[in-house]
Amino acid sequence: MNNLNPVLEPLKDSLMDLACQVTGFRRDALRVGAIEKMVQERASAASWEELAKDISAGSPTFISQLAEAVTVGETYFFREPEHLRFLEEKVLPSFSGCPLRAWSAGCATGEETYSLVACLMAGGVKNPGILGTDLAQKQLETAQKGDYPTWSLRGAGEMYPLFEAVEGQVLKVAKEFKEAARFMKHNLLDPLPAGEGPFDVVFCRNVLVYFTPEAARQVLENLAQALVPEGLLFLGPADIPFAPPGFKPYGPAELSIYQKSPAPNVPLPEKPSPAAKAHTVTKSASLPFKKENPVSEITLGKSLAIALHLRALEAVEKEEETEAGRLLGCLRREFPDYLPGLYEIALWNVRRKKKAAAEELMRELLKKLKGKSKSRTIPGPQSLTAGFYRVSAQAFLARKDER
Ligand SMILES: C[S@@+](CC[C@H](N)C(=O)[O-])C[C@H]1O[C@@H](n2cnc3c(N)ncnc32)[C@H](O)[C@@H]1O
Incomplete structure (x- = not known):
């Protein structure tokens, strides 16, 4: 920086440091000319002394202007x-x-x-x-x-x-x-x-x-x-x-x-949803409960299903019934083979007293579990095993008369 007023000259280094600090930029990436221009403009609106005070005090307006001056806004539509x-x-x-x-x-x-x-x-x-x-x-x-x-x-x-x-x-x-x-x-x-x-x-x-x-x-x-x-x-x-x-x-x-990376065993909400409650019961009944989804089993489809599932659980948790219904509907439509989703939707139907729909879903779940070994982990918000889903669905259908 060559053109600074003598009042600002001693602050030159602080000015550059401030610019790096605010933006995260390397020194060599700072557009020095742009800083100079901004400082000159600012000084013509106030006095050099006032400006020096702003710099020393790190005034928010000044910092904002400084950030704007150094950043490079090159962009265009449909880039890359x-x-x-x-x-x-x-x-x-x-x-x-x-x-x-x-x-x-x-x-x-x-x-x-x-x-x-x-x-x-x-x-x-x-x-x-x-x-x-x-x-x-x-x-x-x-x-x-x-x-x-x-x-x-x-x-x-x-x-x-x-x-x-x-x-x-x-x-x-x-x-x-x-x-x-x-x-x-x-x-x-x-x-x-x-x-x-x-x-x-x-x-x-x-x-x-x-x-x-x-x-x-x-x-x-x-x-x-x-x-x-x-x-x-x-x-x-x-x-x-x-x-x-x-x-x-x-x-x-x-x-x-x-x-x-996949979620390492996403913590359940403090006030668990029905599905979460079911998971907790199972956990205390010491059914297999793995800490992480094996990465080899994760495909993008699965991960998106889990993300959507988590969002639905969030809506259930917040008692946003319409949103939860919409998200679970999406989950069912877009990921028909995502087993934790089937189970979740079945539980959702139980809560809404739609027993026939819940039973149908539990039966579908059992069908889709056929041939899967009981210790196989099924990726979901909680990585539960095929055995867990099978036992839960069977128990649900067996208790038909008690409900
Ligand atoms: C070169 S543009 C890229 C714009 C767009 N992402 C693209 O690729 O076309 C870089 C943008 O990052 C912004 N930027 C730089 N540092 C930043 C920071 N610390 N926080 C937020 N935005 C920042 C700049 O203001 C600038 O608009």
Whole structure:
């Protein structure tokens, strides 16, 4: 930095340190010219002395402006189309008609977020809820508005329908896509606020490339926290050269997609749902109860089923009957061979006094368990064995007269 006023000269290093601290950037990734420009502009609105005071005190407004100045908001619609294609072809078929939650982390002006929305909607995902976050408030304002210069397509076509009209040189994101996305200011160095997430899919592309290894580690930890077990993390090709801790590569290596590890025996809610209660009874009756799903048994279909199952349990727990019914309906429709789902839905029917439906499901469960050894673990929110499901279904059907 060469052009700073003498008042600020002694603060030069603090200014750079502050910028690194706020963003997680390496020093060499800071756009020094942009910092200089921002400082000059700020100083013309106040005095150099006031500015120096703001820097020393770390004033929130100043920090926010500094972050905006150093970040690089390069983005465009349908960037890395292979990611979207992979999502459409390999992931979305399991979600068809079901909800899917995604986070576009470091979304800049929102082109990535809307591309995701367009891909999910084209893939049949109903009511996708997509969160776009960024550190730069100005960029988020553009995202919220949903109007873009045609350059935001970089001369490429509209990979999925997204725009309602092209007015002159302006691409206008159609209302239904705007309604499916929401934007929020958020620093990736911090955990997401309570109540946000968990997400099935996180895109955090072309963000970590600027970060120090320590800051990148912190961000990856936060992203992992925000994903469901076995959820997918899409990174940019140059972001990190290895699978993040707690993830394994997923799909073709060149796509930089990673899958979070399965849940190690997900804890049950404090006030257990009927299914959870049944699991607890079994546990105390010392039926086989494994701590982890064997990774070899996990397929993406199974992991999505488990994620949906967990979400349904959450709704049951919160006594959101309609939502629970909808999610369990999705589970039954999309994953008819997912045995913990059949069992859960049977119990749901018992609670709703639909005995005939419950019995039918228990019988179907028994049929699907045929030939499975009793010690075989069936992946689910709790990894219970085939023996557990068989004994429970048989006991349920045998007690028919007592009910
Ligand atoms: C190069 S853009 C990438 C945009 C988009 N993900 C894509 O791939 O097209 C990087 C974005 O990350 C944001 N960013 C950088 N550091 C961040 C941080 N610590 N927290 C949140 N966002 C950050 C920047 O503001 C910028 O908008």
